[in-house]
Amino acid sequence: MYQNLSKEELSALKTTLEKEYEALKSKGLKLDMSRGKPCSEQLDLSNAMMTYDLGNFKTDVGFDCRNYGALDGINEAKRLLMPMLGVEEECVIVGGNSSLQLMYDMLAKAMLLGVAENAKPWVKCEKIKFLCPSPGYDRHFAILDAFGIEMLPVAVNADGPDMDTVEKLAAEDESIKGIFCVPMYSNPDGFTYSDETVRRFASMKTAVSDFRILWDNAYCVHHLTDTPDTLLNIYEECKKAGTEDRVYIFVSTSKISFAGGGISGFASSPKNVDFIRKQLSIQTISFERINQLRHARFFKNMDGIAEHMKKHRDIIAPKFDAVNEMLDKKLTPNGLGEWNIPRGGYFISFNGLKGTAKRTVALCKEAGVVLTGAGATYPYGLDPDDKNIRIAPTFPPVDELNSAMEIFCASVKLASVEILLAN
Amino acid sequence: MYQNLSKEELSALKTTLEKEYEALKSKGLKLDMSRGKPCSEQLDLSNAMMTYDLGNFKTDVGFDCRNYGALDGINEAKRLLMPMLGVEEECVIVGGNSSLQLMYDMLAKAMLLGVAENAKPWVKCEKIKFLCPSPGYDRHFAILDAFGIEMLPVAVNADGPDMDTVEKLAAEDESIKGIFCVPMYSNPDGFTYSDETVRRFASMKTAVSDFRILWDNAYCVHHLTDTPDTLLNIYEECKKAGTEDRVYIFVSTSKISFAGGGISGFASSPKNVDFIRKQLSIQTISFERINQLRHARFFKNMDGIAEHMKKHRDIIAPKFDAVNEMLDKKLTPNGLGEWNIPRGGYFISFNGLKGTAKRTVALCKEAGVVLTGAGATYPYGLDPDDKNIRIAPTFPPVDELNSAMEIFCASVKLASVEILLAN
Numbered sequence: 001m002y003q004n005l006s007k008e009e010l011s012a013l014k015t016t017l018e019k020e021y022e023a024l025k026s027k028g029l030k031l032d033m034s035r036g037k038p039c040s041e042q043l044d045l046s047n048a049m050m051t052y053d054l055g056n057f058k059t060d061v062g063f064d065c066r067n068y069g070a071l072d073g074i075n076e077a078k079r080l081l082m083p084m085l086g087v088e089e090e091c092v093i094v095g096g097n098s099s100l101q102l103m104y105d106m107l108a109k110a111m112l113l114g115v116a117e118n119a120k121p122w123v124k125c126e127k128i129k130f131l132c133p134s135p136g137y138d139r140h141f142a143i144l145d146a147f148g149i150e151m152l153p154v155a156v157n158a159d160g161p162d163m164d165t166v167e168k169l170a171a172e173d174e175s176i177k178g179i180f181c182v183p184m185y186s187n188p189d190g191f192t193y194s195d196e197t198v199r200r201f202a203s204m205k206t207a208v209s210d211f212r213i214l215w216d217n218a219y220c221v222h223h224l225t226d227t228p229d230t231l232l233n234i235y236e237e238c239k240k241a242g243t244e245d246r247v248y249i250f251v252s253t254s255k256i257s258f259a260g261g262g263i264s265g266f267a268s269s270p271k272n273v274d275f276i277r278k279q280l281s282i283q284t285i286s287f288e289r290i291n292q293l294r295h296a297r298f299f300k301n302m303d304g305i306a307e308h309m310k311k312h313r314d315i316i317a318p319k320f321d322a323v324n325e326m327l328d329k330k331l332t333p334n335g336l337g338e339w340n341i342p343r344g345g346y347f348i349s350f351n352g353l354k355g356t357a358k359r360t361v362a363l364c365k366e367a368g369v370v371l372t373g374a375g376a377t378y379p380y381g382l383d384p385d386d387k388n389i390r391i392a393p394t395f396p397p398v399d400e401l402n403s404a405m406e407i408f409c410a411s412v413k414l415a416s417v418e419i420l421l422a423n
Numbered sequence: 424m425y426q427n428l429s430k431e432e433l434s435a436l437k438t439t440l441e442k443e444y445e446a447l448k449s450k451g452l453k454l455d456m457s458r459g460k461p462c463s464e465q466l467d468l469s470n471a472m473m474t475y476d477l478g479n480f481k482t483d484v485g486f487d488c489r490n491y492g493a494l495d496g497i498n499e500a501k502r503l504l505m506p507m508l509g510v511e512e513e514c515v516i517v518g519g520n521s522s523l524q525l526m527y528d529m530l531a532k533a534m535l536l537g538v539a540e541n542a543k544p545w546v547k548c549e550k551i552k553f554l555c556p557s558p559g560y561d562r563h564f565a566i567l568d569a570f571g572i573e574m575l576p577v578a579v580n581a582d583g584p585d586m587d588t589v590e591k592l593a594a595e596d597e598s599i600k601g602i603f604c605v606p607m608y609s610n611p612d613g614f615t616y617s618d619e620t621v622r623r624f625a626s627m628k629t630a631v632s633d634f635r636i637l638w639d640n641a642y643c644v645h646h647l648t649d650t651p652d653t654l655l656n657i658y659e660e661c662k663k664a665g666t667e668d669r670v671y672i673f674v675s676t677s678k679i680s681f682a683g684g685g686i687s688g689f690a691s692s693p694k695n696v697d698f699i700r701k702q703l704s705i706q707t708i709s710f711e712r713i714n715q716l717r718h719a720r721f722f723k724n725m726d727g728i729a730e731h732m733k734k735h736r737d738i739i740a741p742k743f744d745a746v747n748e749m750l751d752k753k754l755t756p757n758g759l760g761e762w763n764i765p766r767g768g769y770f771i772s773f774n775g776l777k778g779t780a781k782r783t784v785a786l787c788k789e790a791g792v793v794l795t796g797a798g799a800t801y802p803y804g805l806d807p808d809d810k811n812i813r814i815a816p817t818f819p820p821v822d823e824l825n826s827a828m829e830i831f832c833a834s835v836k837l838a839s840v841e842i843l844l845a846n
Contacts, residue, residue, distance in 0.1 A: 065684070067683070282527070283566070284527070
């Protein structure tokens with residue numbers, strides 16, 4: 001345990017660690033682990049889709065996917081995404097290749113036009129705030145920040161966001177218009193919200209009627225174990241509570257088929273979907289539907305997707321194991337950090353000693369390993385403890401990943417000794 | 424000439440025309456000519472693209488199009504669209520399947536965030552107006568209307584919008600933030616702006632520095648004759664005048680490859696493109712790039728596109744001829760309308776007697792032929808003379824088109840007699 005060492009011992013250790021770090025650095029590794037990117041082998045799993053026989057490009061109701069029309073998506077694609085969204089077909093809009101873009105767009109529309117017919121556009125409100133379970137997804141925070149929406153961090157536990165805080169703030173503060181959630185295998189912690197958390201989201205009081213939960217179910221089929229987590233269907237719970245206009249649900253196949261080359265799905269109440277559809281008819285001729293047809297024909301249904309996701313797991317689970325083993329071997333004996341062993345999703349969320357995350361990421365970068373910026377997992381990039389680092393193990397081959405993790409562990413150790421010496 | 428007939432003669436004629444119309448109506452035709460849709464034969468021209476060998480899905484600089492990245496488009500696609508946009512590669516952003524969506528998005532961004540770093544968001548302005556060359560594209564007007572931007576119609580001549588009016592209003596009125604243009608084979612008139620018009624757009628004074636020309640060059644390669652129109656490069660003219668931040672240029676392959684299944688392009692000054700790129704990095708992971716690669720490999724370059732467009736012309740030029748011949752045969756002897764014979768684009772713009780457009784469209788609809796709504800080609804759907812109808816001849820087979828045009832001419836005649844009797 002580094003924490004138990006004297007200053008003298010730490011100083012001596014520092015010299016040793018610096019040498020180790022320099023030795024690793026001199027290997028000249030170049031590796032970008034900043035984003036949750038699938039590796040080539042994962043992408044290869046869907047290559048066949050690209051030359052898949054689409055016949056006459058017509059859907060089962062005779063719609064020609066090559067021409068204009070089917071504004072809110074073709075039926076086959078709606079049916080493919082329905083089970084992931086957890087709603088009926090009438091509640092589904094199939095989007096383009098990016099669910100993030102759908103989220104941006106929903107917020108842009110809320111800002112400019114409000115969330116319903118005759119609702120007040122959010123830009124007309126003096127102040128807009130959003131609740132941000134943190135650590136969370138940096139790109140959610142970036143969207144809120146771009147629109148000048150104030151972000152209020154909310155702590156996250158293994159069963160989801162701290163609901164006492166969420167309920168209290170949502171009920172009291174009229175400037176709070178919503179919350180961003182990754183409810184299953186959350187980014188970065190890998191937590192899945194408990195049934196209780198989902199029920200509380202559905203039934204909680206909100207100070208404003210246009211409060212929106214952006215439910216980014218990005219990893220709903222991205223299991224890493226034989227005993228997958230399960231997530232309660234929030235739309236069903238909202239219906240029971242009469243709050244079904246509250247939730248915007250998003251999924252995408254970016255990490256099922258192709259990263260940024262898949263299809264995305266949006267679901268909400270029939271009322272919300274009607275309103276969005278009306279706006280979409282002004283915004284675009286249609287989303288791309290040949291790719292929708294391709295996905296529908298290739299995967300067929302949820303069984304097809306589940307089968308396909310097993311192949312992903314076979315490729316990436318060993319990478320998660322490698323990271324875990326390396327962290328365990330190098331850091332546990334020294335008491336230098338905690339991390340989750342995710343049961344799904346794309347990340348390992350590492351918490352080092354307070355005040356070491358920025359320095360660790362900088363050391364890694366200097367040695368050729370680019371990580372997600374320290375603090376990125378918090379609103380405004382401000383990790384109050386400067387301790388959280390998001391590790392994305394999927395992209396590199398295992399041997400490169402091991403090299404990168406050696407550098408990571410060496411950087412954590414060095415940064416830890418430095419901070420212990422400084423305190 | 425119906426105009427020379429007495430009331431008695433008109434009454435008698437009306438009875439005859441009503442019989443003719445009823446006879447046509449009883450045939451039970453069902454045809455939707457409301458949008459400029461390519462026909463199946465046109466779409467077939469690009470089918471091969473869908474099974475095109477993309478090798479390892481990598482661009483010529485080794486970027487894997489299946490993965491995340493290339494936010495503003497892959498190089499091959501930029502180079503493919505560059506000549507249509509008339510700019511250098513650094514000024515190009517390749518978008519998704521819909522240039523309309525890019526336009527909506529640019530305006531949404533201008534509204535929420537302004538058009539440049541530290542520029543005033545348009546929502547913060549008390550009043551925003553746009554100049555609208557009319558008749559024009561209904562979907563442009565719909566976007567402006569959705570954002571609450573006041574639309575000021577400007578007359579269109581064979582050489583483009585009435586530039587005296589455009590210059591005067593743009594220079595005087597600080598609430599006017601821009602103009603929407605379809606500068607080549609315009610929708611619906613088929614006019615191409617003269618060099619003089621383009622130069623005046625580039626050099627005119629504007630009351631505000633964030634005035635934007637949305638230059639929707641949708642039909643830049645969509646020629647219907649052996650002697651194509653030419654359009655002066657507005658970006659080059661703007662550079663000469665030092666106004667290159669003024670223009671947003673849009674193109675798409677929707678009517679080159681697949682309707683709503685192609686790729687789109689945006690161009691502007693390096694400063695504007697940098698600003699947009701920064702916002703895009705928040706808005707999306709990337710646009711879809713496998714389809715970009717597919718397009719680049721299939722068309723190769725502008726020669727490839729030009730060759731491909733000749734095949735489109737072979738299919739659709741006879742349809743334009745058929746419409747022209749029918750109108751000429753049935754209406755010219757009676758002095759019942761004027762229309763353009765377009766040298767490119769997708770539409771024939773028909774002007775009937777004042778006060779007959781709505782009635783004509785209603786009669787057509789009753790007899791099974793759906794046309795673009797009368798008035799749609801004007802802001803707020805208000806054609807001051809109720810005379811303009813947009814005819815979209817590309818989708819139906821020639822025999823169906825002839826049947827539809829028979830109904831159209833019979834409807835024009837009947838509506839004309841009715842209005843002459845009423846006056």
